[in-house]
Amino acid sequence: MAMASFLAVFLLMELIAGGYRDGANGLSMNYYFFSCPSAEAIVRNTVTSALQSDPTLAAGLVRMHFHDCWIQGCDGSVLLDSTKDNTAEKESPGNQSVRGFELIDDVKEQLEKQCPGVVSCADIVAMAAREAVALSGGPVYDIPKGRKDGRRSKIEDTLNAPAPTFNASELVRVFGLRGFSAQDMVALSGGHTLGVARCLTFKNRLSDPADPTMDSYFSKTLSKTCSGGDDAEQTFDMTRNNFDNFYFQALQRKSGVLFSDQTLYNNPITKSIVKGYAMNQAKFFLDFQQAMVKMSLLDVKEGSQGEVRADCRKIN
Template identity: 40%
Template sequence: MAVRGLLRLLPPVLLLALVASSVHGFGGYGGGNGSGKLRVGFYKYSCPEAEAIVRKIVAKAVHEDPTANAPLLRLHFHDCFVRGCEGSVLINSTKGNTAEKDAKPNHTLDAFDVIDDIKEELERRCPGTVSCADILAIAARDAVSLATKVVTKGGWSKDGNLYQVETGRRDGNVSSAKEAVKNLPDSFDGIRKLIKRFASKNLSLKDLAVLSGAHAIGKSHCPSIAKRLRNFTAHMESDPTLDRPYADRLRRRCWRPKDNTTELEMVPGSSETFDTAYYGLVAKRRGLFHSDEALLRNDVTRALVYRYRDSPVEAFLKDFGVSMVNMGRVGVLTGSQGEIRKKCAFFN
């Protein structure tokens, strides 16, 4: 099933430390009173083909629609930054509750159909076993792996995975649009706000710089940058942190600020390939979002922007895998906590 719609990939981020492997989310792996831990190969015996099934369906989606990789990666980000990585972003709203997916920051989310296809197949093969939260984590890994040339060409690992995913998450039973609005970063966030938002998720400054590299893939639309191009402040027409020639180019494309149809590649000419081109753009003040340029406003994140711009892509990819694992540990439910949903869009 092809994925429709285009999107922007949000900037994920950080805490005040440089150590990339020091993060364990809220309350460690378990995040509460249940027993159990995340681990690689959690479904080895209960559902041995789980990861292979996810990979097959993700690969089919990306083959049919090469823009599908970014939305699948973005779903995992948006899940983890609200209540932790427990699948709440997938829940449908009801008359009595407006769920996360209907919050304004999530209106451009896509690829729910791919997750539903995966869940349906897993329920057929291993009923009541694999959580929707784990499906999101595995699908995100597979989507970005399939967009990384060094991986797909066999220069990274035999299994074609950019990194190994820890599994064992369970699904939450709360989904609130208000919480999504409160917790999700905004494309106009500055460095201080980004640090404040994500320090609460126990993610480091290095995680901020590395996970922002997810903007190497994906697309956006004019409303997400309209304020940078016109009426930025009472005294400035456009955002002075945006390269002027690039701003002029974007202004010509977005001559209608509320245009939701014009596609803006995060990395022009390379929006379907995951690499370090994004950092070169940020260094030139050509990051699409104000939150991209914000990386230059902190000594640690600025140094990392230049490091990844100038280093072999493999150095960045290794760090990206570490930071994705870090993020995947945020606020997880394990053991007896939560539930394993039968359908990802509905509580049991």
């Protein structure tokens, strides 16, 4: 009996030391263990329900996490609405592929009823993306929680985001500046196995002459898509709602939709990584989940550096 009591006390001390305590600075896997134990379940159930109704939403949630973290760090800045004095990040043309704002609002509303002022919008975005990947057939992984929400969101900051016109060398360079290896970058690019691209982002490849790195038959497919206008959509691979390695197989067939996709197979540094992922889905999954955890830690705000918004669309 005494030993059981000792073990219980020891476990409690370990939990606290690991950052489980309400309000403790520093991220941890179970940051909300005491302060909001229902947080994980609420996010998971809400995302599950949403994807059952609309499987295409998974791609939008994954994009949301990336676009949030790349600008100002993982701080929920992509969620903030514009005001009369400021145009926010979400208005950027590069953020038009981001979807799921209403889902984040729904999760936040539920959490504010359960444990008001505890769970940040930034953490909700990160957890929602994690669930979207797993529910689409991708790897199951966990991420540390405890991010605070930022107070800045400006459209001009999005100019620093990687562009669909970047070649592999440029992608390696800009990702390297954020601490990612070439392998991390290619793995994260594999997130394009979900979703679609709008004609506006790839029509430059169809000008006369067409991009020579593209399969001629696939070029006709993209031209047909763009006959529907700039907002016409083209899937990145044949299974737009399934998280798999078909994206990398498409690159091998010279059927990458964006220039920044196909360039990964045209550069000797990244080509071998693409070939490896196209042949071994398990390896892609492992590297993707590790890269996602690394991305989720980009420039996170802790303690007084940020806040926990009551409404994800506006600062407190």
